[in-house]
Amino acid sequence: MIHGNISGLKAGQIQALERIQRRRIPVDQVISVELARYLTERAFDLRRQVGVIIDRQGEIQHVIVGDDREIVIPDLSGYGLGRGGLRGLRCIHTHLKGEPLSQDDLTDLALLRLDLMVALAVGQDGLPGRVDYAHLLPPVTGGETVEVESVPSIHDLDLDFAAFTRALEGELERKVDDTIDLSDGRERAILISVSLAPRQETEDSLDELAELARTADVVVLDRVVQRPRQLNPKYLMGEGKVKEVIIRALQQRATVLIFDQDLSPVQVRSISAITEIKVIDRSQLILDIFARRAHTLDGKVQVELAQLKYIMPRLIGRGTAMSRLMGGIGGRGPGETKLEIDRRRIRERIARLEKQLANLARGRLQRRQRRIRAEVPIISIVGYTNAGKSTLLNALTQSKVFTEDLLFATLDTSTRRLRFPMEREVIITDTVGFIRKLPKSLLGAFKATLEELEDADLLLHVVDLSNPRFEDHIQAVERILGELELDRIPRLLVFNKTDQVPPEEVAPLCRRFDAVPVSALDRRTFDGLLAELQRRFWPDDD
Numbered sequence: 001m002i003h004g005n006i007s008g009l010k011a012g013q014i015q016a017l018e019r020i021q022r023r024r025i026p027v028d029q030v031i032s033v034e035l036a037r038y039l040t041e042r043a044f045d046l047r048r049q050v051g052v053i054i055d056r057q058g059e060i061q062h063v064i065v066g067d068d069r070e071i072v073i074p075d076l077s078g079y080g081l082g083r084g085g086l087r088g089l090r091c092i093h094t095h096l097k098g099e100p101l102s103q104d105d106l107t108d109l110a111l112l113r114l115d116l117m118v119a120l121a122v123g124q125d126g127l128p129g130r131v132d133y134a135h136l137l138p139p140v141t142g143g144e145t146v147e148v149e150s151v152p153s154i155h156d157l158d159l160d161f162a163a164f165t166r167a168l169e170g171e172l173e174r175k176v177d178d179t180i181d182l183s184d185g186r187e188r189a190i191l192i193s194v195s196l197a198p199r200q201e202t203e204d205s206l207d208e209l210a211e212l213a214r215t216a217d218v219v220v221l222d223r224v225v226q227r228p229r230q231l232n233p234k235y236l237m238g239e240g241k242v243k244e245v246i247i248r249a250l251q252q253r254a255t256v257l258i259f260d261q262d263l264s265p266v267q268v269r270s271i272s273a274i275t276e277i278k279v280i281d282r283s284q285l286i287l288d289i290f291a292r293r294a295h296t297l298d299g300k301v302q303v304e305l306a307q308l309k310y311i312m313p314r315l316i317g318r319g320t321a322m323s324r325l326m327g328g329i330g331g332r333g334p335g336e337t338k339l340e341i342d343r344r345r346i347r348e349r350i351a352r353l354e355k356q357l358a359n360l361a362r363g364r365l366q367r368r369q370r371r372i373r374a375e376v377p378i379i380s381i382v383g384y385t386n387a388g389k390s391t392l393l394n395a396l397t398q399s400k401v402f403t404e405d406l407l408f409a410t411l412d413t414s415t416r417r418l419r420f421p422m423e424r425e426v427i428i429t430d431t432v433g434f435i436r437k438l439p440k441s442l443l444g445a446f447k448a449t450l451e452e453l454e455d456a457d458l459l460l461h462v463v464d465l466s467n468p469r470f471e472d473h474i475q476a477v478e479r480i481l482g483e484l485e486l487d488r489i490p491r492l493l494v495f496n497k498t499d500q501v502p503p504e505e506v507a508p509l510c511r512r513f514d515a516v517p518v519s520a521l522d523r524r525t526f527d528g529l530l531a532e533l534q535r536r537f538w539p540d541d542d
């Protein structure tokens with residue numbers, strides 16, 4: 001097939017182009033003198049650039065016709081990248097005015113990870129003139145990423161191509177092996193923040209994104225912070241910058257770009273059109289973590305619903321772009337379910353899940369009514385993710401709720417009884433962790449689970465006091481409670497992980513915030529908390 005601009009060409013001219021596809025280049029040559037000459041003659045005849053994409057076996061994979069200034073290379077993502085991160089394809093094209101390799105040529109070389117980018121100057125007579133060529137270099141910090149060379153004529157191009165690609169590939173692979181382990185099956189990410197917010201805020205948010213990535217079992221290779229004067233509706237950052245970031249990501253052999261800002265469906269699609277590296281945003285990462293951690297049927301249904309609703313508008317159509325959005329991280333369904341990838345099927349699945357969710361909600365309602373009828377006070381533990389909510393619930397009730405030093409260990413509320421002296425008891429429930437920018441779509445999906453909070457007589461707001469950003473966390477939780485209209489319920493602030501805080505700082509902080517200190521790891525620290533609960537619920541008991 002011939003790609004590009006063939007409008008206005010005569011049948012004979014098209015046939016002449018089609019004949020290019022039957023040519024074959026010896027594996028040790030960049031291009032044969034005959035083919036070079038054939039290409040420049042065609043370009044001279046058409047007054048348009050003509051190009052070919054050749055594989056390592058010397059077969060012509062694509063013939064491309066451009067205008068007098070450029071050709072547009074077709075999608076090559078189907079070819080995949082070899083061990084050294086090269087595509088195994090080279091691009092050879094004509095430059096009508098003998099101009100040197102353009103910036104776009106060099107960007108294409110790096111973005112597409114070609115073996116070589118070659119420009120053949122078209123002489124006055126249509127014969128090939130000077131040859132400019134460029135190849136990638138192993139990444140060095142701050143250095144050039146491509147090397148450009150030039151020979152006066154095609155006859156001077158005595159590069160042993162097979163040996164050249166072997167050497168280059170070996171060098172690229174060695175360079176990467178020093179720093180990352182390619183046999184490690186985990187995803188490798190570049191974290192990207194494009195923000196107009198103050199620097200510290202951006203950095204904090206990126207720290208949290210890195211933490212989320214770790215929780216999702218992703219290796220973070222690098223971070224990129226962009227502070228543009230204005231946000232680009234198509235790429236979030238500028239087009240040149242996004243290409244630069246992708247080129248660097250390719251060099252570092254990243255498999256996923258994770259944006260700290262939520263990307264619009266348009267942005268996901270435009271960036272995905274430049275590279276086959278997967279593009280996801282913070283919400284998708286959180287959804288991914290939720291998907292791995294949902295344990296109950298209720299939780300699984302809600303997460304899958306939220307994922308499908310999030311991904312649906314970002315789907316491009318059938319084919320590669322879709323599998324790029326759906327594969328691996330960001331496209332992991334809860335439990336064993338692989339997310340379905342057909343729009344119509346997604347819609348059907350959403351309808352089915354919503355129905356299922358409604359049924360589950362009825363069961364939940366009955367449980368709640370039974371609990372309320374029992375007239376036992378209900379305490380709900382809320383707090384930022386990783387604050388130690390589940391650990392505290394376990395320690396208070398000596399039960400075993402899944403805890404882990406990862407974000408979002410708990411996705412489902414779990415309920416336990418806590419006995420006090422004098423035959424008193426309360427029901428105490430654990431909830432999903434809150435987070436600063438909890439995606440809107442998720443808040444909705446999790447409302448059902450958080451509905452139980454409405455029945456609580458007291459919210460235990462657990463805070464990780466050892467986290468330097470604990471005040472932000474308190475605020476974030478308060479804000480979400482406000483959004484859920486739960487701020488009318490009495491609250492008790494519990495400062496946890498006090499074992500990690502200098503002892504002399506704990507008491508002043510507790511006074512300032514009117515909080516009770518605990519270390520969920522140490523039951524001996526619970527006296528103050530238990531006394532406060534007793535005082536609130538049964539002030540008349542001794």
Ligand SMILES: Nc1nc2c(ncn2[C@@H]2O[C@H](COP(=O)(O)OP(=O)(O)OP(=O)(O)O)[C@@H](O)[C@H]2O)c(=O)[nH]1
Binds near residue numbers: 402500
């Ligand atoms: N040093 C210390 N670590 C604690 C304390 N309480 C909890 N942790 C640790 O903090 C981590 C998170 O605890 P979890 O109980 O899973 O936190 P969570 O708030 O339930 O987290 P999510 O359910 O993910 O929102 C675990 O590694 C706990 O062992 C504490 O008092 N001191």
Ligand SMILES: [Mg+2]
Binds near residue numbers: 389390430431
């Ligand atoms: Mg938990």
